[in-house]
Amino acid sequence: MRSSASLRRLASETRLHPAELVLPMFVxxxxxxxxxxxxxxxxxHSIDGARRAAAEAAAAGIGGVMxxxxxxxxxxxxxxxxxxxxxxxxxTRAIADEVGDALVVQTDLCLDEFTDHGxxxxxxxxxxVDNDATLERYNEMALIQxxxxxxxxxxxxxxxxQVASVRAALDGSGFQDTxxxxxxxxxxxxxxxxxxxxxxxxxxxxRRSYQLDPANRREGVRExxxxxxxxxxxxxxKPAGSYLDVLAEVxxxxxxPVWAYQVSGEYAMIEAAAAQGWIxxxxxxxxxxxxxxxxxxxxxxxxxxxxxxxxxxxGNQK
Ligand code: PBG
Numbered sequence: 001m002r003s004s005a006s007l008r009r010l011a012s013e014t015r016l017h018p019a020e021l022v023l024p025m026f027v028x029x030x031x032x033x034x035x036x037x038x039x040x041x042x043x044x045h046s047i048d049g050a051r052r053a054a055a056e057a058a059a060a061g062i063g064g065v066m067x068x069x070x071x072x073x074x075x076x077x078x079x080x081x082x083x084x085x086x087x088x089x090x091x092t093r094a095i096a097d098e099v100g101d102a103l104v105v106q107t108d109l110c111l112d113e114f115t116d117h118g119x120x121x122x123x124x125x126x127x128x129v130d131n132d133a134t135l136e137r138y139n140e141m142a143l144i145q146x147x148x149x150x151x152x153x154x155x156x157x158x159x160x161x162q163v164a165s166v167r168a169a170l171d172g173s174g175f176q177d178t179x180x181x182x183x184x185x186x187x188x189x190x191x192x193x194x195x196x197x198x199x200x201x202x203x204x205x206x207r208r209s210y211q212l213d214p215a216n217r218r219e220g221v222r223e224x225x226x227x228x229x230x231x232x233x234x235x236x237x238k239p240a241g242s243y244l245d246v247l248a249e250v251x252x253x254x255x256x257p258v259w260a261y262q263v264s265g266e267y268a269m270i271e272a273a274a275a276q277g278w279i280x281x282x283x284x285x286x287x288x289x290x291x292x293x294x295x296x297x298x299x300x301x302x303x304x305x306x307x308x309x310x311x312x313x314x315g316n317q318k
Contacts, residue, residue: 016290018061018309020299025050026198027091028070038194040271042303044070047091051098060309064104064156066301067092069113070199076115076123082140089148096149107150109141110157117202120157129210134159139169144177146170156183158210163230179192182232185220185246187212191239191265196266202304220246228256239263241288244295260297267303
């Protein structure tokens with residue numbers, strides 16, 4: 001069954017399609033786009049640059065974009081996140097207007113890009129993250145993001161009860177149609193390293209009091225089930241490549257779509273090795289994303305979404 005290209009094609013169990021790829025995008029304040037050193041080929045876009053990149057993404061036929069804001073000013077409660085003139089909300093409106101329904105405009109719903117301490121929530125007096133006070137902020141973010149044109153809110157903060165809380169806030173304000181993507185099994189991972197540069201994170205310390213312990217598979221599955229119970233429309237496993245076992249297990253039990261996030265460190269490792277000539281760049285990218293799909297992801301967030309979509313389209317024309 002492997003002896004010819006046509007047999008291999010017929011016997012292939014997993015296929016990639018542009019529609020199931022989501023491109024994470026960073027948008028900064030100011031008129032210039034800025035390179036991200038640890039993620040060659042990825043930039044912090046200006047709003048205009050982001051509009052163009054989103055239009056390109058739509059033309060490539062990918063499924064959506066996930067937007068992250070990089071504000072100039074941060075404070076203890078992440079005020080920029082709920083300011084209608086805050087970078088993420090302005091960018092969301094601009095991009096939603098640009099692409100219409102050609103792709104799904106999604107937003108990161110988390111405070112870490114907006115807080116001066118860099119944590120995903122607000123802090124209690126003792127410096128710990130205050131889970132329930134953070135939920136109030138997430139509810140406010142949800143409403144402003146939905147009003148700005150986001151169709152799918154990416155809850156990446158790992159607060160307990162965040163899905164139920166945001167779902168109720170949306171439903172109570174006329175946003176019943178805004179969907180919720182729960183970063184359910186999000187691990188406290190070293191592979192987010194380059195992302196911290198990408199959003200100029202000010203975090204000192206780590207997120208181990210709210211993100212999952214990389215040692216725990218069962219807990220990842222449990223978090224996904226809890227989020228489904230609370231009304232998540234999609235659950236996610238993150239990072240992807242080192243957590244394919246968790247992904248497969250969540251995919252086996254979930255009755256909602258399961259996505260995976262191929263994170264910044266996964267991107268950086270392949271780019272770095274390929275730049276040295278140590279691995280074949282294109283084949284490594286294709287294999288890494290295919291493997292995430294094979295493990296059970298219905299869609300994949302990847303910084304290669306647009307480039308990969310172009311390869312897939314070109315392959316289909318052959
Ligand atoms: C939190 C968030 C992070 C990433 C996506 N959303 C950072 C973190 O949890 O530390 C990481 C994504 C990546 O590494 O590509 N807003």
